[in-house]
Amino acid sequence: MNGRAEVHHRHRDVTGGWLRPSVFGAMDGLVSNFALIAGVAGGTANTRVIALSGAAGLAAGALSMAGGEYVSVASQRELAQAEIAVERHALAHHPEDERAELAQTFVDKGVTPGLAAEVARQISAHPERALEVHTRNELGVVPGDLPSPVLAAVSSFLSFAVGAVLPLMPYLFGAQGLEVSAVVSSVALFAAGALVSTVTARSWWYSGLRQLLVGAVAAGVTFALGNLIGAAGL
Template sequence: MSGRAEAHHRHRDVTGGWLRPSVFGAMDGLVSNFALIAGVAAGTANTRIIALGGAAGLAAGALSMAGGEYVSVASQRELAQAEIAVERRELASHPDDEREELAQTFVDRGVAPDLAAEVARQISLHPDQALEVHARNELGVAPGDLPSPVVAAVSSFLSFGVGALLPLLPYLLGAHDLLWSTGVSGVALFAAGAIVSVVTARSWWYSGLRQLLVGALAAAVTFTVGNLVGAAGL
């Protein structure tokens, strides 16, 4: 497609492998650490213990998120590469069958059989291009555009750390009341949800309120648990 034909619109990058772990990491860090801090604060008034719990939650959560993202994306990538290798072997050992299969996919999409056969023939003249078209049609992936596990892990680690730091920050700055952490977390939760609406079809207020509600529910549950455990003297 020429640059001129594409000049009337632009698409955002949806395959870079950073957006999902970044958004999920920030949301998870904010919600989980605020809930953790609320739970600890319900069981003790010792701000050093509360801050220690929040710091431990930040470190453990960020490392866990990064490790989980790396393994998950690496496994997904390795599976895709294995299936792409199968397709590459099929193209080399059964080129005629693969060409007919490709032509049939065009026919199924409404292209005339003769034209579909000619398009498939021309594509098949270039092995790398043929592999990419077959992989997209059959696997839904492109050989040169697979997500990076390192990008996913780093994005998740950094975004979780930032999200988890926000509810902890008031205690690090000397606060002695959960209300400060609640206020910062509430604003951050709503803002994070509103920011996400930029890359989705939802309105900013809907996304913001939804994220605020999720965080509030998580904090309420852990606060109740912490209060019960603290009252029991465990």
């Protein structure tokens, strides 16, 4: 016996730290740029204008995603750091109160008061460990494991760009109509949705069809709008 509990099962990452910005970025890039290209194609047959619109949509969307993700995660990180500083100050200046508070959290989970007090005492003997336990319990964060705004921004930029370039590629290679872009985008939408199913409880076909439907509705609405505006000569 080595004193360590044997692990009989493992869980997938459900916090979405890497999954959310990557998946959201790729899906958003694919859906939004496909819809943009469809909207422009509905109003004009000029492939140069369509390609230019798609390229502008890719650049603007990727930069917007990256900037928004950076500011969002940076603000979240700064807020967490400020609250961690408050907790650190409380542990340094009111150790008995913090120890009692920690013990109460164990009591609330069903631990007997005597054992809870002893566990809290042992944890509190190590300041950094005590800080980690307190912040995890009260804030849901770990001081040394806060999200990186740079990583989130780069991930969002790249994932959006990868998604957004797919409906644009046929025009870059000389396609003259929306049909090829629509086929490429539809296959990519279904594949992306099916890929997401590997980290969720949904079946691959359900996730694929759901994502395809979302993209098709968005592109259909913008195509109709572009066609209406083009027909009106605006």
